[in-house]
Amino acid sequence: MTKVTSQITVSLDGFMAGPEQSEENPLGIGGERLHEWFMGQRERHPVDEKVARTLLDGNGAYVMGRNMFGPIRGEWSGDWRGWWGEEPPYHVPVYVLTHHARESVEMEGGTVFHFVTEGFDAALASAREAAGPTKNVCIAGGASIVNQALQADVLDELYVHYAPITLGGGELLFAPGALGDARLEVVESISSPYATHVRYQRAIGTSPR
Structure with a gap:
C-alpha cells in the first residue's frame, strides 16, 4: 500500500530555509548550513551516512511547492528547470504546486516535473496514482507544503533531521495550527555530532484521511 512520507532538515528553531531566499541564495541566508550533515566538506559521520543512503528509497513520486522548485514568482518566465541540473535526483514524476499553469518538463534520468494548479489534494492524488501500490509518495517540501500535508493529516511517516544551528x-x-488533527509518535531517534534524525509515524490506532 502506498505510504505518504516526508524527509526534511530543520534548524533548532524550526526553519527549513533561512530568510531572503533568492536565485543566488536558494536556501536563504544561512540555510546552506542546514545540510552540512549530508553535503558538508567533511567525511560523513557513519550515522549520517546510514541516513543519507535511505533518503530517496522507495519513492515512486514526489510533491513539492513552487518555492522549492525555483525562485520565480508570479507568471512563469524563461526556461527555469529546477535547481538540480539536467538530471535531478528524483528519477520519477514530481508534482509541483503552483498558481500558474505550465507544460510538464521532462528531464534526464526519468524525472518529469508536472505543474498542478488545482491545489494540494489534486497534486497528492496524481502522485499516488503515479507511485502505484508498491511505492511511496514523498512530500519533498518546502515548509508550506509539508505543513499542508500535516494539516490534511495524510502523512504516514515524517523523518526530521535536526541540524544544530x-x-x-x-x-x-x-x-x-499546522499539525491540525495529525497525531505522530517517535519510532526512531539517532544522532551524530552534526544532526539528530527523528522518525515519526502516524500514531497507532489513527487512520490517514
Whole structure:
C-alpha cells in the first residue's frame, strides 16, 4: 500500500530555509548550513551516512511547492528547470504546486516535473496514482507544503533531521495550527555530532484521511 512520507532538515528553531531566499541564495541566508550533515566538506559521520543512503528509497513520486522548485514568482518566465541540473535526483514524476499553469518538463534520468494548479489534494492524488501500490509518495517540501500535508493529516511517516544551528527566520515547519488533527509518535531517534534524525509515524490506532 502506498505510504505518504516526508524527509526534511530543520534548524533548532524550526526553519527549513533561512530568510531572503533568492536565485543566488536558494536556501536563504544561512540555510546552506542546514545540510552540512549530508553535503558538508567533511567525511560523513557513519550515522549520517546510514541516513543519507535511505533518503530517496522507495519513492515512486514526489510533491513539492513552487518555492522549492525555483525562485520565480508570479507568471512563469524563461526556461527555469529546477535547481538540480539536467538530471535531478528524483528519477520519477514530481508534482509541483503552483498558481500558474505550465507544460510538464521532462528531464534526464526519468524525472518529469508536472505543474498542478488545482491545489494540494489534486497534486497528492496524481502522485499516488503515479507511485502505484508498491511505492511511496514523498512530500519533498518546502515548509508550506509539508505543513499542508500535516494539516490534511495524510502523512504516514515524517523523518526530521535536526541540524544544530538556528536561523532566526525563514520557512517555518510546524507553523501555528499546522499539525491540525495529525497525531505522530517517535519510532526512531539517532544522532551524530552534526544532526539528530527523528522518525515519526502516524500514531497507532489513527487512520490517514
